[in-house]
Amino acid sequence: xxxxxxxxxxxxxxxxxxxxxxxxxxxxxxxxxxxxxxxxxxxxxxxxxxxxxxxxxxxxxxxxxxxxxxxxxxxxxxxxxxxxxxxxxxxxxxxxxxxxxxxxxxxxxxxxxxxxxxxxxxxxxxxxxxxxxxxxxxxxxxxxxxxxxxxxxxxxxxxxxxxxxxxxxxxxxxxxxxxxxxxxxxxxxxxxxxxxxxxxxxxxxxxxxxxxxxxxxxxxxxxxxxxxxxxxxxxxxxxxxxxxxxxxxxxxxxxxxxxxxxxxxxxxxxxxxxxxxxxxxxxxxxxxxxxxxxxxxxxxxxxxxxxxxxxxxxxxxxxxxxxxxxxxxxxxxxxxxxxxxxxxxxxxxxxxxxxxxxxxxxxxxxxxxxxxxxxxxxxxxxxxxxxxxxxxxxxxxxxxxxxxxxxxxxxxxxxxxxxxxxxxxxxxxxxxxxxxxxxxxxxxxxxxxxxxxxxxxxxxxxxxxxxxxxxxxxxxxxxxxxxxxxxxxxxxxxxxxxxxxxxxxxxxxxxxxxxxxxxxxx
Amino acid sequence: xxxxxxxxxxxxxxxxxxxxxxxxxxxxxxxxxxxxxxxxxxxxxxxxxxxxxxxxxxxxxxxxxxxxxxxxxxxxxxxxxxxxxxxxxxxxxxxxxxxxxxxxxxxxxxxxxxxxxxxxxxxxxxxxxxxxxxxxxxxxxxxxxxxxxxxxxxxxxxxxxxxxxxxxxxxxxxxxxxxxxxxxxxxxxxxxxxxxxxxxxxxxxxxxxxxxxxxxxxxxxxxxxxxxxxxxxxxxxxxxxxxxxxxxxxxxxxxxxxxxxxxxxxxxxxxxxxxxxxxxxxxxxxxxxxxxxxxxxxxxxxxxxxxxxxxxxxxxxxxxxxxxxxxxxxxxxxxxxxxxxxxxxxxxxxxxxxxxxxxxxxxxxxxxxxxxxxxxxxxxxxxxxxxxxxxxxxxxxxxxxxxxxxxxxxxxxxxxxxxxxxxxxxxxxxxxxxxxxxxxxxxxxxxxxxxx
Numbered sequence: 001x002x003x004x005x006x007x008x009x010x011x012x013x014x015x016x017x018x019x020x021x022x023x024x025x026x027x028x029x030x031x032x033x034x035x036x037x038x039x040x041x042x043x044x045x046x047x048x049x050x051x052x053x054x055x056x057x058x059x060x061x062x063x064x065x066x067x068x069x070x071x072x073x074x075x076x077x078x079x080x081x082x083x084x085x086x087x088x089x090x091x092x093x094x095x096x097x098x099x100x101x102x103x104x105x106x107x108x109x110x111x112x113x114x115x116x117x118x119x120x121x122x123x124x125x126x127x128x129x130x131x132x133x134x135x136x137x138x139x140x141x142x143x144x145x146x147x148x149x150x151x152x153x154x155x156x157x158x159x160x161x162x163x164x165x166x167x168x169x170x171x172x173x174x175x176x177x178x179x180x181x182x183x184x185x186x187x188x189x190x191x192x193x194x195x196x197x198x199x200x201x202x203x204x205x206x207x208x209x210x211x212x213x214x215x216x217x218x219x220x221x222x223x224x225x226x227x228x229x230x231x232x233x234x235x236x237x238x239x240x241x242x243x244x245x246x247x248x249x250x251x252x253x254x255x256x257x258x259x260x261x262x263x264x265x266x267x268x269x270x271x272x273x274x275x276x277x278x279x280x281x282x283x284x285x286x287x288x289x290x291x292x293x294x295x296x297x298x299x300x301x302x303x304x305x306x307x308x309x310x311x312x313x314x315x316x317x318x319x320x321x322x323x324x325x326x327x328x329x330x331x332x333x334x335x336x337x338x339x340x341x342x343x344x345x346x347x348x349x350x351x352x353x354x355x356x357x358x359x360x361x362x363x364x365x366x367x368x369x370x371x372x373x374x375x376x377x378x379x380x381x382x383x384x385x386x387x388x389x390x391x392x393x394x395x396x397x398x399x400x401x402x403x404x405x406x407x408x409x410x411x412x413x414x415x416x417x418x419x420x421x422x423x424x425x426x427x428x429x430x431x432x433x434x435x436x437x438x439x440x441x442x443x444x445x446x447x448x449x450x451x452x453x454x455x456x457x458x459x460x461x462x463x464x465x466x467x468x469x470x471x472x473x474x475x476x477x478x479x480x481x482x483x484x485x486x487x488x489x490x491x492x493x494x495x496x497x498x499x500x501x502x503x504x505x506x507x508x509x510x511x512x513x514x515x516x517x518x519x520x521x522x
Numbered sequence: 523x524x525x526x527x528x529x530x531x532x533x534x535x536x537x538x539x540x541x542x543x544x545x546x547x548x549x550x551x552x553x554x555x556x557x558x559x560x561x562x563x564x565x566x567x568x569x570x571x572x573x574x575x576x577x578x579x580x581x582x583x584x585x586x587x588x589x590x591x592x593x594x595x596x597x598x599x600x601x602x603x604x605x606x607x608x609x610x611x612x613x614x615x616x617x618x619x620x621x622x623x624x625x626x627x628x629x630x631x632x633x634x635x636x637x638x639x640x641x642x643x644x645x646x647x648x649x650x651x652x653x654x655x656x657x658x659x660x661x662x663x664x665x666x667x668x669x670x671x672x673x674x675x676x677x678x679x680x681x682x683x684x685x686x687x688x689x690x691x692x693x694x695x696x697x698x699x700x701x702x703x704x705x706x707x708x709x710x711x712x713x714x715x716x717x718x719x720x721x722x723x724x725x726x727x728x729x730x731x732x733x734x735x736x737x738x739x740x741x742x743x744x745x746x747x748x749x750x751x752x753x754x755x756x757x758x759x760x761x762x763x764x765x766x767x768x769x770x771x772x773x774x775x776x777x778x779x780x781x782x783x784x785x786x787x788x789x790x791x792x793x794x795x796x797x798x799x800x801x802x803x804x805x806x807x808x809x810x811x812x813x814x815x816x817x818x819x820x821x822x823x824x825x826x827x828x829x830x831x832x833x834x835x836x837x838x839x840x841x842x843x844x845x846x847x848x849x850x851x852x853x854x855x856x857x858x859x860x861x862x863x864x865x866x867x868x869x870x871x872x873x874x875x876x877x878x879x880x881x882x883x884x885x886x887x888x889x890x891x892x893x894x895x896x897x898x899x900x901x902x903x904x905x906x907x908x909x910x911x912x913x914x915x916x917x918x919x920x921x922x923x924x925x926x927x928x929x930x931x932x933x934x935x936x937x938x939x940x941x942x943x944x945x946x947x948x949x950x951x952x953x954x955x956x957x958x959x960x961x962x963x964x965x966x967x968x969x970x971x972x973x974x
Contacts, residue, residue, distance in 0.1 A: 046605065047868050072868065087616060089620045097619075123794060148564065301858075363578065500823055511644045
């Protein structure tokens with residue numbers, strides 16, 4: 001076969017090539033699409049503007065003289081270009097997307113509709129506060145729900161995503177410790193934690209130490225107690241944890257950390273498993289971020305935007321960031337920021353983002369919360385946990401479930417690659433699932449399980465879909481155990497075969513270069 | 523409940539497969555003291571789509587939407603017309619409801635869009651490479667300061683007085699904890715930006731100088747001399763662009779020697795949205811790329827030699843490097859990056875330049891009209907689509923009074939710099955293609971009346 005470097009150019013099939021090769025490289029509905037830079041031109045545009053009358057320039061003599069190099073497309077070309085690209089993506093709208101720890105649930109379209117109401121989408125963050133009272137009301141109302149659902153004392157709405165929320169929580173912890181003249185240097189993090197946890201702690205200037213785990217995949221309470229001391233600022237614990245298990249000792253962990261003068265941060269990425277059934281505040285947690293783009297259904301959009309409000313205990317509330325919305329005695333809402341924080345919120349650690357946070361995500365999350373209500377949210381957790389256990393128990397005869405012996409899982413089922421034939425890996429199994437029409441599970445995470453496969457079905461999948469997925473996974477698992485070498489070639493039906501990630505990292509090509517330029521550079 | 527497909531019969535049968543008697547059996551690991559037995563008190567039950575739409579619609583109607591009134595607010599977020607097809611494209615379910623592209627074989631749509639985004643951003647900002655987006659401009663600015671510390675192994679950053687005060691505030695918050703030293707200053711109501719006055723402050727401890735272009739008051743200054751001065755002391759120049767449409771009319775910071783250029787991408791494709799979600803732009807020279815924060819998309823080939831795209835250089839990132847990562851960022855702002863790229867593709871070079879020219883012309887006309895009012899002075903002789911006026915009295919109550927007449931007439935410096943007497947008469951006015959001549963006239967007439 002001719003190596004078709006550019007991916008889209010017509011490639012004449014050569015004699016003896018396999019059936020199914022086409023002149024264009026297209027395969028019926030699977031259409032190849034060139035880069036914008038290969039089809040657009042600097043003279044083409046998809047927007048009509050009136051001519052500008054002659055005008056004295058006040059641009060300080062810095063008028064642009066050279067071309068920027070931004071090709072344009074007409075509207076029909078642009079719509080087709082991006083529509084064709086969209087079809088090369090898997091998405092929750094197309095099928096089960098069981099990425100563990102990511103909570104890929106259905107994204108209701110009502111959320112999109114309300115977020116586009118001009119009263120929310122077309123308002124400026126610096127408008128006079130009495131022209132945006134409805135926006136503050138919405139932020140405040142969502143905050144109230146989050147506080148009640150978590151049983152915590154207060155909420156900071158401004159963090160932009162989960163990792164930004166972690167940063168918010170740790171800055172509050174450090175501020176609280178410094179306020180009492182206590183300079184502690186260590187944050188304890190379980191090995192199974194999300195990579196953002198140690199990265200955030202390091203970003204805040206902390207030294208990160210591991211918390212050992214028990215054979216049952218939980219925090220080792222006795223080992224933790226032994227490590228606690230005057231140098232430990234706090235712990236970052238994910239609960240339910242990244243093995244999909246609830247930490248049964250959570251209250252004892254919190255008590256031990258508090259007794260040693262530290263604080264408990266909870267990574268709330270997995271709140272979906274317990275919303276409406278367990279309140280983190282009842283577990284002794286001091287700070288927890290909530291991924292509105294996980295538990296509360298705001299769309300992931302291919303990698304954001306997220307939104308990571310942080311709920312706080314009473315002890316940490318005085319240190320929460322600015323700005324925040326407050327309801328006044330007269331039923332109006334006011335914004336507490338630098339200028340009026342002093343009399344009122346003097347201990348705040350300050351501002352961590354330019355404006356008020358992810359308003360567009362708040363609207364969507366509140367729409368989802370009001371749709372479900374208190375009863376529906378409880379059902380969300382129950383169905384999410386039920387679906388995960390159904391997968392766990394429907395597959396634990398064919399796949400190794402390292403913690404299956406220790407009882408039910410929460411919202412996600414964890415398997416390992418134990419029992420796979422020599423040379424067959426979790427990656428191979430995942431790529432074979434792609435050919436079966438499913439997005440793979442999270443692979444190789446958590447790090448504590450060899451060849452980990454973490455499956456989070458969420459509550460928005462029907463039993464029929466789960467049964468199809470279970471049958472498909474059973475089939476590829478059996479092939480993996482039997483040593484079926486054809487798995488190494490998967491996927492064969494996706495828009496691309498396996499991609500060379502080593503090449504991408506060794507010779508980074510991070511921006512398009514016109515062919516002439518590219519040749520000259522070589 | 524409409525979002526939950528399981529029936530009660532499903533639930534019973536599935537519990538049977540699991541071998542559990544009831545759903546409570548699955549929550550057995552929760553300590554008894556923390557198990558809730560019923561719904562959380564004091565919260566309403568589920569609601570229909572119609573009911574939710576009514577409740578949220580009532581809140582939305584309490585806000586003064588920018589499109590309904592003469593609107594002149596900027597200061598870090600700008601109102602531009604976004605073509606209808608942009609919103610159509612980002613609502614394609616395959617984009618909207620996909621995840622971070624961890625399985626590239628079935629995420630080429632998002633990955634190719636990000637490669638196009640990175641290329642467009644790099645070219646617009648005048649740099650070699652750009653990442654796949656940050657949360658917003660303010661957090662991108664702080665990440666750039668931290669990156670300069672890593673590159674130079676120095677800990678002092680000099681911040682221009684023309685940098686958006688919220689960006690300064692974010693950096694100050696973070697620096698309290700990281701130990702970075704920030705040398706900050708307030709803006710002055712003078713004609714020139716402080717670009718050249720920063721040159722004398724650069725010393726052997728300086729990691730970077732951070733300037734905004736155009737600056738918070740709207741002023742534009744050549745960055746060439748400052749870039750040279752930074753490089754002479756082995757420091758980096760970081761330029762912050764909060765209105766990228768400006769770069770359709772003026773030379774980019776990268777072309778003038780800035781090493782890292784970050785920006786708020788909101789003004790292209792994203793809309794006002796009360797401050798978020800926005801899209802942080804982050805670009806730098808090729809030699810610094812391994813110190814960059816955030817996700818990067820790179821070109822490669824698949825097993826058949828076909829071109830494809832993957833997330834790359836992940837060894838900088840938290841999920842691989844954990845506590846040694848260049849940043850803790852994970853989720854960024856990919857859907858907003860798609861909106862940005864779709865809008866930029868519709869504009870193209872030609873459309874962007876026309877849009878920039880229209881903005882500048884509209885702003886020049888408005889500046890002339892408003893500064894013709896008795897007692898009103900145009901502080902900034904150079905600007906793109908945003909300028910600063912000095913009013914004969916404190917600007918904040920004036921903005922308030924204008925809002926009572928349903929005119930959103932700019933941002934007072936008193937709002938941005940509370941308590942700074944020297945700035946309290948300042949008013950920042952942004953004029954984009956969305957403001958009509960009639961809007962300007964209404965604004966001018968009302969301002970004249972309020973000042974009288």
